[in-house]
Amino acid sequence: xxxxxxxxxxxxxxxxxGNSHRKVFMNERRSDSRVLNWFRAHxxxxxxxxxxxxxxxxxxxxxMAAILGNLIQAAMPLFVGCFIAYAINILMKAYERPCRAxxxxxxxxxxxxxxxxxxxxxxxxxxxxxxxGLVVGLIVPQMKECVDVFIRSRFTxxxxxxxxxxxxxxxxxxxxxxxxxxxxxxxxxxRKGASLLSQGEWTGTAMNIVxxxxxxxxxxxxxxxxxVYLLAGKERLGAQFKRLIHTYMPSRExxxxxxxxxxxxxxxxxxxxxxxxxICLGFICTVGMFILRIPYAAMIGVLIAVTALVPxxxxxxxxxxxxxxxxxxxxxxxxLFIVFFIVAQQFDxxxxxxxxxxxxxxxxxxWVLAAVxxxxxxxxxxxxxxxxxxxxxxxxxxxEDVNKREAEEAER
Numbered sequence: 001x002x003x004x005x006x007x008x009x010x011x012x013x014x015x016x017x018g019n020s021h022r023k024v025f026m027n028e029r030r031s032d033s034r035v036l037n038w039f040r041a042h043x044x045x046x047x048x049x050x051x052x053x054x055x056x057x058x059x060x061x062x063x064m065a066a067i068l069g070n071l072i073q074a075a076m077p078l079f080v081g082c083f084i085a086y087a088i089n090i091l092m093k094a095y096e097r098p099c100r101a102x103x104x105x106x107x108x109x110x111x112x113x114x115x116x117x118x119x120x121x122x123x124x125x126x127x128x129x130x131x132x133g134l135v136v137g138l139i140v141p142q143m144k145e146c147v148d149v150f151i152r153s154r155f156t157x158x159x160x161x162x163x164x165x166x167x168x169x170x171x172x173x174x175x176x177x178x179x180x181x182x183x184x185x186x187x188x189x190x191r192k193g194a195s196l197l198s199q200g201e202w203t204g205t206a207m208n209i210v211x212x213x214x215x216x217x218x219x220x221x222x223x224x225x226x227x228v229y230l231l232a233g234k235e236r237l238g239a240q241f242k243r244l245i246h247t248y249m250p251s252r253e254x255x256x257x258x259x260x261x262x263x264x265x266x267x268x269x270x271x272x273x274x275x276x277x278x279i280c281l282g283f284i285c286t287v288g289m290f291i292l293r294i295p296y297a298a299m300i301g302v303l304i305a306v307t308a309l310v311p312x313x314x315x316x317x318x319x320x321x322x323x324x325x326x327x328x329x330x331x332x333x334x335x336l337f338i339v340f341f342i343v344a345q346q347f348d349x350x351x352x353x354x355x356x357x358x359x360x361x362x363x364x365x366x367w368v369l370a371a372v373x374x375x376x377x378x379x380x381x382x383x384x385x386x387x388x389x390x391x392x393x394x395x396x397x398x399x400e401d402v403n404k405r406e407a408e409e410a411e412r
Contacts, residue, residue, distance in 0.1 A: 076219055077218075077219045077222035077223045077226065078223070078226055079223075080219055080220060080222075080223030080226075081222070081223035081224070081225070081226030081227040081229075081230065082226075082227070082230065083223075084223055084224060084227040085226075085227035085230040085231050085234075086267070087128075087271065088121070088124045088125065088128065088227060088231060089231060089234070090268060090271065090272065091124040091127055091128065092120050092121065092124045092231065095120045095123055095124065096120065099116065099120070104116050107235070114232075117231075117232060118232070121228060121231050121232065124231075135302055135306055138298060138299055138302045139299055139302055139303055139306075142296055142298075142299035143299065143325065147328075242257075245257070259397060262393050262396055262397055263389075263390075263393045266362075266389040266390075266392045266393040266396070267389040267393075269389075270388060270389040270392065271389075273356055274308075274309055274311070274385075275309065276356045277308070277348065277352060277353050277356045278305045278306070278308035278309050278314075278315075279305055280348070280352050280356060281304060281305060281308050281315060281344065281345075281348045281352070282301045282302060282304050282305025282306075282308065283301065283305075284344050284347070284348065284352075285297075285300065285301045285304050285305075285340075285341065285344055286298055286300075286301030286302075288340055288344060289301065289337065289340070292336060292337075292340060294326060294333050294336060294337050294340070295326060295329045295330075295333065296322070296325055296326065296329075299325075300318075300322035300325065300326070300337075303318045303321060303322060304318035304319060304322065304341075305318075306318070307321075309385070310381055310384055310385065311368065311372055311384055311385075311388055312368070312369070312372050312384075313372070315345060315348075316345075319337075319338070319341045319345075322337060322341075323337055323338055323341075362392055362395065362396055363388065363391055363392040363395055364395075367391050367392075367395060368388060368391075370391070371384075371387040371388045371390070371391040372384045372387070372388065374387055375387030375388070
């Protein structure tokens with residue numbers, strides 16, 4: 001048997017097996033469609049099956065919730081790794097653009113592409129760590145100084161506040177109550193601490209704190225390693241995912257990738273826009289405080305920039321903390337800072353934020369508030385950050401579908 005005959009046999013065998021696989025796949029799709037059509041043709045039976053499934057879900061909800069909670073807890077390092085990889089990938093893309101412009105190898109299979117990718121991953125992590133270190137280095141020392149000043153001069157500050165309240169009709173009694181509370185606070189704290197030490201409750205609390213910190217550190221550590229793996233092979237993983245969608249969902253391939261693109265664009269625009277707006281607001285506060293000669297300008301500006309990453313309430317939290325710190329120096333300066341922050345916040349909401357973020361989120365204000373409320377109630381601060389782009393992506397997809405259906409009805 002010569003080479004030509006072997007090639008013909010192999011080609012025929014591939015065609016036969018390929019056709020057989022295609023037939024099996026088409027038969028499976030037809031059987032699935034027949035099942036769906038049968039349920040559509042018998043709505044009463046479908047309603048009964050749905051009611052039975054709902055009863056099982058309600059009856060065994062406790063067990064199902066416990067199992068689901070254990071699964072989520074076990075997979076939490078992977079979720080953390082995916083979140084870290086997504087955030088670091090934004091920085092990596094910023095480094096990849098000049099690398100591609102200079103012709104450095106980045107695509108899989110190219111020579112030294114793995115080395116270049118590893119260097120970019122390292123640079124991205126070092127950039128993030130550098131930003132965190134800069135923020136901590138600016139905030140922690142001055143905050144410690146503020147707390148020390150506040151503790152040393154708390155009686156003077158309270159006396160000044162009481163004097164201010166005495167000048168306002170009807171608020172003088174609150175100044176006296178504030179003075180009594182501050183005067184009694186050291187002794188009450190001492191008694192409470194002695195009671196905790198005598199009862200031994202502090203040991204259990206300390207152990208729980210140490211356990212939670214250790215568990216969180218292990219989760220973040222595993223997540224970092226998993227994120228490095230995802231970033232190192234993101235092209236290969238993306239190609240594998242596309243093959244799976246193309247194989248098992250060929251008729252809906254374009255829709256699936258469109259949904260993924262919408263979610264990716266929504267989260268990326270939200271993260272980048274929120275960071276830019278937070279930096280801009282922190283810069284405005286820092287410059288304005290320097291001009292007005294308000295103390296701790298750099299530290300409070302950085303603090304507001306960090307807390308402004310949380311939508312709606314973040315910058316307000318930073319301003320409250322800053323006002324309390326300035327209060328240790330001068331109540332009048334603290335009042336001036338509050339007035340200045342209100343003006344800066346209005347300028348940011350009406351001028352800066354629309355220009356920086358613009359319509360990238362594409363979500364009306366009422367839905368932003370709903371996303372913040374629901375996300376914060378379920379998952380806290382991380383829930384606020386996660387639910388806004390989630391609502392934005394869902395809102396955009398529903399709007400596209402409604403517009404499409406309306407256009408089809410208009411054509412009819």
